[in-house]
Amino acid sequence: MDYFNYQKDGQLWAEEIPLADLADRFGTPLYVYSRATLERHWHAFDQAVADHPHLICYAVKANSNIGVLNVLARLGSGFDIVSGGELERVVAAGGDPAKVVFSGVGKTAAEMKRALELGIKCFNVESEPELERLNHVASELGKIAPVSLRINPDVDAQTHPYISTGLRDNKFGIAFDRAPEVYRLAQRLPYLAVTGMDCHIGSQLTAIDPFIDATDRLLALIDTLKAEGITIHHLDVGGGLGVTYSDERPPQPSEYAKALMARLVDHRDLELIFEPGRAIAANAGVMLTRVEYLKHTEHKNFAIVDAAMNDMIRPTLYQAWQDIVPVVPHNGEKVSYDLVGPICETGDFLGKDRELCLETGDLLAVRSAGAYGFVMSSNYNTRARAAEIMVDGSQAHVVREREELAQLWQSEHLLPE
Ligand code: LLP
Numbered sequence: 001m002d003y004f005n006y007q008k009d010g011q012l013w014a015e016e017i018p019l020a021d022l023a024d025r026f027g028t029p030l031y032v033y034s035r036a037t038l039e040r041h042w043h044a045f046d047q048a049v050a051d052h053p054h055l056i057c058y059a060v061k062a063n064s065n066i067g068v069l070n071v072l073a074r075l076g077s078g079f080d081i082v083s084g085g086e087l088e089r090v091v092a093a094g095g096d097p098a099k100v101v102f103s104g105v106g107k108t109a110a111e112m113k114r115a116l117e118l119g120i121k122c123f124n125v126e127s128e129p130e131l132e133r134l135n136h137v138a139s140e141l142g143k144i145a146p147v148s149l150r151i152n153p154d155v156d157a158q159t160h161p162y163i164s165t166g167l168r169d170n171k172f173g174i175a176f177d178r179a180p181e182v183y184r185l186a187q188r189l190p191y192l193a194v195t196g197m198d199c200h201i202g203s204q205l206t207a208i209d210p211f212i213d214a215t216d217r218l219l220a221l222i223d224t225l226k227a228e229g230i231t232i233h234h235l236d237v238g239g240g241l242g243v244t245y246s247d248e249r250p251p252q253p254s255e256y257a258k259a260l261m262a263r264l265v266d267h268r269d270l271e272l273i274f275e276p277g278r279a280i281a282a283n284a285g286v287m288l289t290r291v292e293y294l295k296h297t298e299h300k301n302f303a304i305v306d307a308a309m310n311d312m313i314r315p316t317l318y319q320a321w322q323d324i325v326p327v328v329p330h331n332g333e334k335v336s337y338d339l340v341g342p343i344c345e346t347g348d349f350l351g352k353d354r355e356l357c358l359e360t361g362d363l364l365a366v367r368s369a370g371a372y373g374f375v376m377s378s379n380y381n382t383r384a385r386a387a388e389i390m391v392d393g394s395q396a397h398v399v400r401e402r403e404e405l406a407q408l409w410q411s412e413h414l415l416p417e
Pocket of ligand 1: 080104200203204240275276277318372
């Protein structure tokens, strides 16, 4: 559930503010987030596992605006990061480094050093060379690095191939069969402390079974290791819980947690870590865009809007479907439109074959835009990136200003005379 609803005046609001007012004040394209929705989604995870030791580590990549991170940090959230940049954002947002887990296949020595200095909770290591490097960096600092190994459980997440990560031929994680020997290596290296085990099998999962299959495999591995004297203190089940973009019915965090807990009866002291990104942020945001032109051709009707694939690339990149709704609906005949942007690419569309009643100047909201929206935007076609607004009740806070054109080439240089 989210706090973007049509109110009595017939208009779409964010919490206690009409979205049309925000578009007038701040211009379009515009990302608008709802604090109450972010908090609600975070609490849904936290409460789902309330009676078990746990940590919710929001996946920063889904939406890394420091205003968003700050809202979650104030709730006591942990964070899942994948770069030194995300680590600095967490710090800038007031997040606690001791609640940070560091994922990703390509951590540099500099990133490891900074994370060790800040004292993060755990490095989610994905290969043996990474273990060796981490051991070396930790030795130079005279620190012990807490380590989890990302295990590839070889289960099919049944999601889009680009966001499926738990199969054998993915670049991610350590093959299940090789895990014991890699754990032995981690145990031997003097500047590492084995603390956990993690996995992340994919994103936008709408069924519980793949999660449970992966968990069962990992729990079996934890038992094998225990018999060898290697104790795992936390199990990080990754992110990946899907959301409703159209008619998907993904499990609620409470249903997911219940199914997990049923598997953990023999592992009551194992701390559980979740890395949700999309499930917290996606439906906590919309992107507003205005219709510039209506263009009718023999075969198609196009609504050319002022947002483009540089602002929101998911439809182009994954053929993702996101709901697009009028902010101020009006009566009239609905026509099927392709909603396209001004970029010079055929793939520049936000939605196809949408039944809408439109006039030039109308305001549209692309829903479920809070995750993998702004963070994946670019300056392609020298388009300045959108502003981002956080609505909190009747207040609207600018959490990112609209980019000025001159900023786009301020770090570029002409050749010498
Ligand atoms: N943990 C790890 C290690 C991950 O790689 C990811 C996402 C997450 C957690 C968070 O997953 P979530 O709960 O958000 O599903 N750009 C794509 C999604 C890429 C996800 C990459 N990894 C999209 O727009 O659908």
